[in-house]
Amino acid sequence: MLDLGFVRGNLELVEEKLRARGADPAALLGDFLTFDQARRKAITNTEKAKARLNQLSQEVGALKRTGLDASSKMEDIRKVKEELDGMGMVSLALELGFRDLLASIPNLTRDEVPVGLSEADNLTVKTWGEKPAFDFEAKPHWELGKSLGILDLERAAKLSGARFAVYMGAGARLERALISFMLDMHTEKHGYTEVLPPFLVNSKSMFGTGQLPKFEDDLFKVEGSGLEQDISRNLSPGEFVFVPGHEGMFVVKRVIGSDVEVQLCKPKESTYQLTVPKSTLLYQRKLYLIPTAEVPVTNLYRDEILDEARLPICLTAYTPCFRAEAGAAGKDTRGIIRQHQFQKVEMVKFTRPEDSDAEHEKLTRNAEEILETLGLPYRRVLLCTGDTGFSSAKTFDLEVWLPGQQLYREISSCSNFESFQARRANIRYRAAGAKGKPEFVHTLNGSGLAVGRTWLAIVENYQQADGSVLIPEALRPYMGGLERITKSEVQ
RNA sequence: GGAGAGAUGGCCGAGCGGCUGAAGGCGGCGGUUUGCUAAACCGUUAUAGGGGCUAAAACUUCUAUCGGGGGUUCGAAUCCCCCUCUCUCCGCCA
Numbered sequence: 001m002l003d004l005g006f007v008r009g010n011l012e013l014v015e016e017k018l019r020a021r022g023a024d025p026a027a028l029l030g031d032f033l034t035f036d037q038a039r040r041k042a043i044t045n046t047e048k049a050k051a052r053l054n055q056l057s058q059e060v061g062a063l064k065r066t067g068l069d070a071s072s073k074m075e076d077i078r079k080v081k082e083e084l085d086g087m088g089m090v091s092l093a094l095e096l097g098f099r100d101l102l103a104s105i106p107n108l109t110r111d112e113v114p115v116g117l118s119e120a121d122n123l124t125v126k127t128w129g130e131k132p133a134f135d136f137e138a139k140p141h142w143e144l145g146k147s148l149g150i151l152d153l154e155r156a157a158k159l160s161g162a163r164f165a166v167y168m169g170a171g172a173r174l175e176r177a178l179i180s181f182m183l184d185m186h187t188e189k190h191g192y193t194e195v196l197p198p199f200l201v202n203s204k205s206m207f208g209t210g211q212l213p214k215f216e217d218d219l220f221k222v223e224g225s226g227l228e229q230d231i232s233r234n235l236s237p238g239e240f241v242f243v244p245g246h247e248g249m250f251v252v253k254r255v256i257g258s259d260v261e262v263q264l265c266k267p268k269e270s271t272y273q274l275t276v277p278k279s280t281l282l283y284q285r286k287l288y289l290i291p292t293a294e295v296p297v298t299n300l301y302r303d304e305i306l307d308e309a310r311l312p313i314c315l316t317a318y319t320p321c322f323r324a325e326a327g328a329a330g331k332d333t334r335g336i337i338r339q340h341q342f343q344k345v346e347m348v349k350f351t352r353p354e355d356s357d358a359e360h361e362k363l364t365r366n367a368e369e370i371l372e373t374l375g376l377p378y379r380r381v382l383l384c385t386g387d388t389g390f391s392s393a394k395t396f397d398l399e400v401w402l403p404g405q406q407l408y409r410e411i412s413s414c415s416n417f418e419s420f421q422a423r424r425a426n427i428r429y430r431a432a433g434a435k436g437k438p439e440f441v442h443t444l445n446g447s448g449l450a451v452g453r454t455w456l457a458i459v460e461n462y463q464q465a466d467g468s469v470l471i472p473e474a475l476r477p478y479m480g481g482l483e484r485i486t487k488s489e490v491q
Numbered sequence: 492g493g494a495g496a497g498a499u500g501g502c503c504g505a506g507c508g509g510c511u512g513a514a515g516g517c518g519g520c521g522g523u524u525u526g527c528u529a530a531a532c533c534g535u536u537a538u539a540g541g542g543g544c545u546a547a548a549a550c551u552u553c554u555a556u557c558g559g560g561g562g563u564u565c566g567a568a569u570c571c572c573c574c575u576c577u578c579u580c581c582g583c584c585a
Contacts, residue, residue, distance in 0.1 A: 043554085076565095
């Protein structure tokens with residue numbers, strides 16, 4: 001989330017940066033200034049009335065204590081309250097609408113980020129390693145994995161459907177070895193602290209890192225079986241609720257004071273509307289499967305004020321990642337490039353604003369060192385404005401060489417979010433010395449690395465003429481000394 | 492799942508209808524003392540938003556905030572209801 005004052009004062013810059021991302025500033029910002037003014041006007045009005053109310057209450061108190069008649073003051077209070085009731089809905093609507101607007105503006109990309117709309121405009125910063133030269137035709141990992149008996153996509157489809165994988169034997173061990181190897185390298189060599197977070201998180205966490213509200217369709221949701229009542233919840237139109245005494249699921253149309261207008265939406269043969277008190281509604285508790293460890297790990301310090309002396313905080317976490325990626329149907333359907341579930345080792349940093357650039361470089365290097373230690377050729381790419389993620393100000397992708405497909409493929413994405421996530425998640429630090437107003441930290445993260453893609457990169461890059469796969473030196477201790485994966489007996 | 496206890500500022504902890512944005516302590520910051528450090532002493536120290544003033548700050552004023560939401564009341568940290576979370580005991584369980 002951007003700072004409101006900043007947007008107000010730098011509207012032209014914000015519009016320009018939005019255009020650079022390929023977004024339409026008019027659609028996103030609307031008439032920002034008019035909206036902002038209306039909102040502020042409403043705030044001023046209601047606050048003035050509230051001030052008057054507080055004033056009158058004091059006076060009533062004073063009168064009552066001295067035993068005098070306060071009925072005329074009470075009459076004044078009644079009038080102001082009526083006035084306030086009338087303004088309430090307007091300012092609430094404005095406030096909520098404005099907050100949504102602000103929350104749906106993507107981060108501003110840095111000036112050094114190349115302007116462009118697609119992958120084609122990304123800038124290759126460096127290239128490392130020699131592509132392996134084979135005197136035979138390199139095979140893709142799905143063929144090698146199948147013939148070696150270490151990857152079973154057919155049976156995975158039986159279990160869970162498309163875009164899931166079963167690893168067997170040395171294949172499973174390789175995945176596990178990679179996780180341990182990466183975590184050890186980050187904790188022992190790069191100075192990160194290991195974290196094992198929950199894989200299910202609430203919507204507040206998803207908001208904090210920017211997945212919600214815009215990208216709900218990309219997430220897997222888990223809804224509890226039991227219905228709960230939570231009248232403290234703020235309802236928003238479009239939300240699903242249950243009404244006791246009525247069959248089916250209802251959708252919220254609008255909120256009128258303490259009442260809610262709801263419409264039956266499932267089952268849908270015959271729909272009807274109801275207006276019921278908010279306090280009678282039931283909800284289903286909803287959790288989200290994490291799409292990356294970034295979500296739980298960054299939100300670790302949500303609503304906290306950190307000591308400057310603790311910064312930078314460098315954390316690394318292994319988690320499975322779950323992505324629905326509704327928009328990616330038909331893309332990368334072969335092999336394990338794009339899965340609904342994959343494993344990843346993630347690096348997350350919390351830094352002072354002035355350090356985030358240097359820490360971004362270090363973090364990217366830490367990911368590169370994994371690739372280098374494994375002997376996998378890669379290149380570093382600076383993403384262009386249109387390819388940079390919603391929350392990010394600047395992103396480097398690392399792309400590994402895949403000989404089976406003759407192309408470079410993203411294996412890590414290292415981003416500097418600056419204060420964008422910190423503002424959403426309210427993560428601050430107090431500077432020692434200076435007059436100690438808490439300031440937002442900068443957050444960063446990067447894959448170090450995507451384990452599934454590392455697995456397939458090793459299989460493709462280390463394949464031999466006989467169809468076996470050599471294990472990179474650095475990984476052998478994690479494989480019980482195994483030097484080569486050969487055809488498995490059990491299939 | 493059942494029964495009970497609790498949630499207050501950066502931290503600890505008091506308050507249980509108005510004078511409480513909140514005592515006291517710790518920590519932080521500024522100062523006095525000191526050859527330096529420590530100690531002692533004095534002062535200061537919440538966040539967000541709106542208005543005023545400003546080039547911008549500083550400053551000033553108002554509003555909100557004592558886990559979250561709602562209610563009672565002229566007035567709520569304080570009373571009532573609901574939710575969330577934490578702790579203790581029982582049950583179940585990897």
